[in-house]
Amino acid sequence: MRARRRRDELAFALLLVALALLSLWQTLSIPVSPIYARVGPTAFPWIASAGLLVFSLVLLRQALGGGFPGVDRQKTVDWRSLGWVAAGLVANAVLITTLGFVFASVALFACTARGFGSQRPVRDALIGLGVGLAAFLGFARLLGVNIGAGVLEGLL
């Protein structure tokens, strides 16, 4: 258990190191005009990237020796719950471009509720429909946010 947790933290620290290196690489590829050589567009990216690199390396060292200090190590992941929520998010992204925001919301809402332990998918879908419609009307009509076209949205 402990070993596995440490592997998680190692992966997270490595992700940050990778981001720092990516950021350094991008800094190097910013073209510098000689006029701005000293205080040009690269100075700040250098600072930010180097800072990220330094601290992610410290984190990497912490992960390699006993893990990040002060982090609660009792939690395990509930993959079923997480899976349902993730499925809802994917369905949302797929449906929002095809059937439109409201139907995407129904799927997202029902899957998320399921992930959090609700056992009544039909009722959840209906509530999701209500929330989706209310959100659509509230944001699209009142705030003027464009949340795309769709089957129901066209009718409203």
Add this chain to the structure above:
Amino acid sequence: METLALLAGGFATALSAQNLLFAFAGCFLGTAVGVLPGIGPALTVALLLPITFKVPAASAFILFAGVYYGAMYGGSTTSILLNTPGESATIITALEGFQMAKKGRAGPALATAAIGSFVAGTIATAALTFFAPVVVELALKLGPAEYFSLMVIAFVAVSAVLGSSAVRGFAMLFLGLVLGIVGVDLQTGQPRFTFGLIELLDGIEVTIVAVGLFAVAETLHLAARHRYGEDELLPLSGSLWLTREDFARSWKAWLRGALIGFPFGAIPAGGAELPTFFSYYIERKLARRPEEFGHGAIEGVAGPEAANNASAAGVLMPMLTLGLPTSVTAAIMLSAFQSYGIQPGPLLFQTQSDLVWSMIASLYIGNAMLLVLNLPLIGLWVRVLRIPRPQLYGGILVFATIGAYGVANSVIDLAVMYAVGLVGMLMKRYDFPVAPVVIGMILGPLAEQSFRQAMTISQGDVTTFLTRPISAAFLAIAAALVLAPPVLRAHAASRARARSSP
């Protein structure tokens, strides 16, 4: 007296029917999101950012200010009845508040929290009213080098002072700075960190990151550990009126809380967390019956609640006078200013005098509204607290979708939000703070601007930050912030914990 005239002008704007409605809507929404676990004022303001295209700036900021204050009130309700602090600022409230509720004294706990918030919020708003013009006078004398050093203080404060680990805080700060660089460089017009993608030329949308980090990450985090820990909602018990004794024990704590909270919020080392610790510590020291602490002492609710509201008002001081946000919500408000093409900073009080003063006036109005919303209408919020978790998080994700997809109707934005949410979930899991990312991302470009201006003035001499005395003093303060507070806080926290666990 000029200040009073300006404030009166602000009231004239803020008291218009439309703006009163915005203030009410903000307070109402703010209390609701404060009550609901998992969402907070930062997320709400981020979701409401599109309103900046629709309504005049004054109305939008009145709305945002209402949300900001409202969430502070609502958060205490959750802490007292559910023992799940909605925000770090109300952790301390939960210590005594939940114990009071367990003993059937939820009513007085909620009352002292709400009235204390009102008293302290009003005092702090008054302090903001009268000190802000003074700070502006001073701020106008600061050059780019001083500004940069001041921002360093803010960066250090959010990264090292708040949160449990300075290393994790700084790592997140630099991550935020890197994210802030993405897009076209304003001075040279060169694209940076865009990987040749046109979508990234405008930079990363603040809304998408904020919604991803708060809503999506929180939902994923809770789903991942969903079977661990069920919350117990205590009934609303006891009279909402304070007895003579409760009042006698509360009022001094309110005043002391206000005095502690405001300065903490106002110096750019802010955060509402530290002052609540200090207030709790002081109240316990001064209490006539310190043995009650840990078992539901009303002073332990009154003081910290007053302190966190006062510091919320305090945070608006550097935000309005210097353009320096020290909390996530303030940072997102700053990006709202930018969306109106307004550059926050000392000139704001001259160029946007109406806007600033109507916002400050609305804080007084909002505080009064919130007192009414949170005491007589407390039953409503208890019902909001009863929204079952499955449906609550379903709804949160639907609103999150609007936040990301509404920007440009692009599935790529949605995917970016999911990715940010996934990283945010890992951050929560390993106890990485979120605030430095958001503040680094929003404040980073401004810091870079000051940095480059200062360097241009000094003709590329980096020592300018150390040879200019005010700038050097700011940097010294930043250095002290890294070293001193962790010690102090560990001390206060361990004492508080030792007392609360009998």
